[in-house]
Amino acid sequence: MANNLVSRYLLTTFLFQNPNYSLMVVRPYSSSSSVENYWKLLQRSNDSQTNLEKTLTNVRGKLDSSIVEIILKRCSINRSSLLGLRFFIWAGLQPDYRHTSCMFNKACKLFEIHQKPQTISDVLESYRMENRLVSVKTFKVVLNLCGEAKLADEALGLLRKMGEFGCRPDTTIFNIYIFFYSKSNI
Template identity: 30%
Template structure:
């Protein structure tokens, strides 16, 4: 199909050629064609591809027994995004609204990633908040769907603005809301506001979930507060929220960044004692910490233990080990 579309031009009608192929148009067929456009966009074809993709999209939508849904619109919108066709993306959004198709969190994600200016992003957020056709499931509200998307693309300041707008308009935050906003505050370095939100969450009768504890453990670790972290781990167990390897890993990562390798080792061993098997990511965090502290022998021991336990090293593990070996070689040269 893509080969046919690429021949489109004077003397050749891609639309007529598609008709003659007698294709059975389905969502899967449209998905495959759009995916091929997305993965093959380059500097040479980025001006032509949007037109060809949309030509196929329109042709497919006119075939008997087939109608585009929101996911299909998202796909052609993704082609436009890859080619920098921002105005065309907004026209597609208008078209979806006109024909009564719901827009989704994925639609918002694709559009927000192309909005370079803060003012344009805010306009888009306001539009989606007010949209009656915004299908924000599985999230509880449109605000949560938007906040979650903004977190994935690291728009932390915009998260603050959306949260403030949410509160101003009288909407009640839930645990997910607090988790997202607290993470944004932490990443912006606003720890005082982070702790105020945590207190507010408790006052509103909301119980922290696994994601809340995960964030708290990392914050305590990076703040070099191993005793407070230990108390929190014990509290989690007492309330039936058993710490997982992810919780220990985030704590160890924070402590490693704080330079407290003794505490890292303690919690690593505690994790194993509690029957929580460290995974490749956890080993890598430990190895990276020892390499950063120029303790390559300890890093090597962990790497060997990782292999014995059948954990497959990833690219980050190897990068850390190579960095450690380079440090050792430099030391030997300097000593010689």
């Protein structure tokens, strides 16, 4: 810990003596470079036919809720809800990251899923058009989005679509649906 404090002190002293030195290069505790890496990749993927999810996995960078939130906000500002939702779903499938209910809420608000439930079907259709593999875990993330937006009918439609993607609902999927359906009828 002492080494960490000393290095921060020396770094700050150096920065004040050399104001032309860029802070973006020096900030090792910042996630801004990860955000920029993900963002650049998402912007390029709009123009090409690359496998977005596979390319995102190759980005070397930490993934946490602040990064996901920044990317979602950028996508909503650019009116790229499809791209933003695909990033959100991909992030939810990563082994070292898990969406919180707060993050599901933010995604629903930023992309107005309650007002535009068709967006969810559009995401699944984009996977189908690109012949992408859709797993049960993908459906769990999407189903949780429906639950957060209180879209019980759309969630039931997701259960029906699972067969079209070669997936079968498991106990967790049914439990998620039953929970959200009962919650929406209260």
